[in-house]
Amino acid sequence: MRWRAYGEHAALLDCDSLTQTIAAHATIAATRPDGVAELVPGARSLLVVETPGSGALAAVRELLSGADLEHPPGGEPREITLDVTYDGEDLELVAQDAGVSTKDVVRLHTDAVYTVAFTGFAPGFGYLTGLPEPLRQPRLPTPRTRVPPGSVGIAGEFTGVYPRVSPGGWRLIGHTRAVLFDPRADPPALLAPGDRVRFRSAG
Incomplete structure (x- = not known):
């Protein structure tokens, strides 16, 4: 995975596969660090938008750096x-x-x-x-x-x-x-x- 800046208050996560994108999205959505304004998944990417000044992007990067994306949280989907x-x-x-x-x-x-x-x-x-x-x-x-x-x-x-x-x-x-x-x-x-x-x- 690779992070890229996307404007002043967002970052784009380039993923290795669709499975990895889904896992990263599920991991962030399960904990939803304070200040995460929007998550926009794609086929091989995930856009993370933060509320200005919240520090959410740093929190998300730290969260994913230690996450087990092979076994993301399941939750109870609709x-x-x-x-x-x-x-x-x-x-x-x-x-x-x-x-x-x-x-x-x-x-x-x-x-x-x-x-x-x-x-x-x-x-x-x-x-x-x-x-x-x-x-x-x-x-x-x-x-x-x-x-x-x-x-x-x-x-x-x-x-x-x-x-x-x-x-x-x-x-x-x-x-x-x-x-x-x-x-x-x-x-x-x-x-x-x-x-x-x-x-x-x-x-």
Whole structure:
């Protein structure tokens, strides 16, 4: 891991892997040193923002220097279940590339328990880890210009749900009616880093 200054009141931790990022985030979130204003995880990085004058960045660096990131604190994460209709445009393609039936794709996707590693791309979009190996497939060669809201997709090691209409290159396997982002809600995003997510077939 390597720290880099990020303005006057923040630091960026470059991590060696997504697993290390998740562990560092969980370690800081479990103790939350005074003055930590914001934690923003990414695929291989973690941004730590402090309240000016709090000394939180120094406290976080000391905390992680002695932390066992191989066995981070578990805690009791929120668990969210999303009902999905598995009728995505790429369901047959995913099944073909995985060498299984479409029913097996649904079974594999719904049997797994996922963790929100980080959010981004669009407000409310969570990158979920825990995708079974046969479903870890590349993005589409040519992204779609319009992906409907609620579309459930897979790409690489991640699965996720498009919270609003947007371009996208993930392989679509279904859709959900769940609202992933509502600016009037508190909090506005349904998913947050560290949450556990399950998908349930809606038939």
